[in-house]
Amino acid sequence: MMNKRLIGAVSESKKYIAGNVALQWCSLAANIAMIGVICQLLEQMYRGSAGSKDLFTAVVIAISAVVIQFVCNIGCARMGYLSSRAVKKILREKIYQKLLQLGSAYKEQVQTSEVVQVAVEGVDQLETYFGAYLPRFFYAMLAPLTLFLVLCFVNVPPAIVLLVCVPLIPIAIAAVQTWAKKLLSKYWNQYTALGDTFLENLQGLTTLKIYQADAFKNREMNAESEKFRRITMKVLTMQLNSITIMDLIAYGGAAAGIVMAVTQFQAGHVGLGGCLAIILLAADFFIPMRQLGSFFHIAMNGMAASDKIFRLLDLPEPEQKTGSVPDNCSICCQNLHFSYEPEREILKGIDLSFPKGSFTAIVGESGCGKSTAASILMGRNRSYVGSIAVGGVPLSEISEESLLKNFTYVSHQSYLFKGTVRENLRMGCPDAGEDSMWNVLEQVNLADFLRGEQGLDTQLAEKASNLSGGQCQRLALARALLHDSPVYFFDEATSNIDVESENDIMTQIHTLAKTKTVILISHRLANVADADRIYVMDSGRVVENGTHEQLLSAGSYYARLWNAQQALENYGREALA
Numbered sequence: 183m184m185n186k187r188l189i190g191a192v193s194e195s196k197k198y199i200a201g202n203v204a205l206q207w208c209s210l211a212a213n214i215a216m217i218g219v220i221c222q223l224l225e226q227m228y229r230g231s232a233g234s235k236d237l238f239t240a241v242v243i244a245i246s247a248v249v250i251q252f253v254c255n256i257g258c259a260r261m262g263y264l265s266s267r268a269v270k271k272i273l274r275e276k277i278y279q280k281l282l283q284l285g286s287a288y289k290e291q292v293q294t295s296e297v298v299q300v301a302v303e304g305v306d307q308l309e310t311y312f313g314a315y316l317p318r319f320f321y322a323m324l325a326p327l328t329l330f331l332v333l334c335f336v337n338v339p340p341a342i343v344l345l346v347c348v349p350l351i352p353i354a355i356a357a358v359q360t361w362a363k364k365l366l367s368k369y370w371n372q373y374t375a376l377g378d379t380f381l382e383n384l385q386g387l388t389t390l391k392i393y394q395a396d397a398f399k400n401r402e403m404n405a406e407s408e409k410f411r412r413i414t415m416k417v418l419t420m421q422l423n424s425i426t427i428m429d430l431i432a433y434g435g436a437a438a439g440i441v442m443a444v445t446q447f448q449a450g451h452v453g454l455g456g457c458l459a460i461i462l463l464a465a466d467f468f469i470p471m472r473q474l475g476s477f478f479h480i481a482m483n484g485m486a487a488s489d490k491i492f493r494l495l496d497l498p499e500p501e502q503k504t505g506s507v508p509d510n511c512s513i514c515c516q517n518l519h520f521s522y523e524p525e526r527e528i529l530k531g532i533d534l535s536f537p538k539g540s541f542t543a544i545v546g547e548s549g550c551g552k553s554t555a556a557s558i559l560m561g562r563n564r565s566y567v568g569s570i571a572v573g574g575v576p577l578s579e580i581s582e583e584s585l586l587k588n589f590t591y592v593s594h595q596s597y598l599f600k601g602t603v604r605e606n607l608r609m610g611c612p613d614a615g616e617d618s619m620w621n622v623l624e625q626v627n628l629a630d631f632l633r634g635e636q637g638l639d640t641q642l643a644e645k646a647s648n649l650s651g652g653q654c655q656r657l658a659l660a661r662a663l664l665h666d667s668p669v670y671f672f673d674e675a676t677s678n679i680d681v682e683s684e685n686d687i688m689t690q691i692h693t694l695a696k697t698k699t700v701i702l703i704s705h706r707l708a709n710v711a712d713a714d715r716i717y718v719m720d721s722g723r724v725v726e727n728g729t730h731e732q733l734l735s736a737g738s739y740y741a742r743l744w745n746a747q748q749a750l751e752n753y754g755r756e757a758l759a
């Protein structure tokens with residue numbers, strides 16, 4: 183329960199923990215002084231020797247002790263808060279830095295929902311571990327020893343009995359720990375699994391409604407929730423049972439100490455005041471350990487959460503690259519192999535070449551590996567085999583920063599953020615002025631529409647859900663144009679949008695291709711006919727490459743795809759006519 187690595191990771195909280203323990207100890211000392219003086223007064227009154235001066239002294243000491251305890255309690259709460267704040271800040275910062283180190287390929291190693299849960303809920307669990315459990319842990323060691331030393335001056339046998347009974351509580355805790363650890367690990371797994379499903383279903387709720395699959399998913403989630411409820415009930419039962427055991431030991435131990443004190447009083451080995459002091463302080467021997475016990479479960483939860491946090495923090499980081507994309511940003515891939523899962527190869531030794539300033543297309547049927555190739559070139563998948571060089575520099579040596587500065591990727595799912603059009607555009611170029619923003623909006627034919635709204639201050643909802651699909655893609659393209667990088671990837675950037683938007687976007691892509699290196703992935707072959715070179719992929723292999731004319735005259739795979747698409751499009755046109 184004392185995780186050295188965890189405490190070391192948040193060393194700033196050590197001083198708050200020490201302060202918390204010191205304040206709790208001062209509060210205990212004040213309590214001992216108050217009980218001591220009251221018991222002494224009672225003994226004097228019993229003997230009839232108490233004077234008004236004794237009464238006054240006792241009242242002053244008792245009031246001072248209460249004030250000290252009050253101040254100490256406030257101080258402890260403050261220390262707990264400062265410690266929790268440090269823990270949250272430091273651990274979340276570490277998780278954030280780790281994600282930055284992992285870079286855009288982080289998804290290869292960990293799921294987004296797990297990161298979110300660990301960073302939010304997991305760190306919250308540790309707040310209690312540092313803010314409450316650890317100070318109580320040290321205080322629970324210090325308090326019985328202090329009381330033992332004080333009571334030794336009153337009467338030794340009851341002090342020994344009380345001290346000996348105290349360790350029975352941690353022994354009981356240790357007994358349930360092995361079982362509890364397994365249970366809590368299962369609890370966390372179930373919790374993250376439920377969180378995963380919930381997040382996914384929430385994101386896909388519209389789709390679920392469209393296909394009336396929400397009832398089915400509801401049942402599925404109910405089943406998962408039921409599993410979570412059961413494991414939660416098991417955890418609660420375990421907690422309640424162990425609290426009962428701790429209570430039995432605490433009250434039993436205090437009772438044993440009291441019986442011993444009374445026996446000593448009857449035997450005349452201790453006076454009335456001393457006996458009363460032992461009776462009143464007996465519970466204080468056990469209260470800290472008992473409180474520690476009730477925080478023990480929260481601490482165990484924190485331990486399980488910290489395992490998850492460290493699993494994330496321990497993920498191997500890609501070597502930090504220092505290389506940058508050279509001015510000659512020609513891209514060359516040779517014998518490129520890639521698999522998401524070991525037994526299923528997606529790219530089977532492909533050769534691709536994208537000379538600087540060229541316009542290259544990659545086509546092929548769905549699932550042949552086009553997007554995977556683009557994603558590797560964008561540095562999102564690093565576990566490829568083969569060679570990729572940008573202007574002669576291996577891709578593996580180029581820093582992510584340089585890559586993202588020089589390569590712009592536009593897909594059919596480009597993310598637009600809640601906020602204004604201006605804010606979204608400035609992501610492409612933070613220094614962009616009004617004129618350049620309107621310029622790119624003109625290029626993508628969105629300016630007129632926005633002038634009719636609030637111009638650059640037009641508010642976008644989350645994922646720009648208040649714009650049409652075509653308008654979203656135009657805006658995403660405008661942002662990409664502002665980014666002004668030497669290389670552009672367009673991955674099905676015009677799929678699922680209206681013909682007019684598709685034509686506008688394709689016109690811009692073709693214009694861009696005159697000055698930049700453009701790599702266009704498209705199902706629609708009519709869009710790629712002007713490319714300098716077309717790579718035709720099938721099942722993870724490049725089966726053909728050349729210009730549109732060369733590929734058509736070869737009369738092979740591309741020609742068959744082209745003829746099939748043309749027949750379909752002509753049929754559609756005739757049907758409309």
Ligand SMILES: Nc1ncnc2c1ncn2[C@@H]1O[C@H](COP(=O)(O)OP(=O)(O)OP(=O)(O)O)[C@@H](O)[C@H]1O
Pocket residue numbers: 522523528546547548549550551552553554555
């Ligand atoms: N993250 C992933 N994990 C596992 N398999 C994946 C992943 N992404 C893609 N795949 C698999 O890799 C194969 C190639 O996918 P990819 O998206 O590269 O194809 P594509 O040619 O771009 O298809 P489309 O034209 O439909 O977008 C598919 O069989 C897909 O199932």
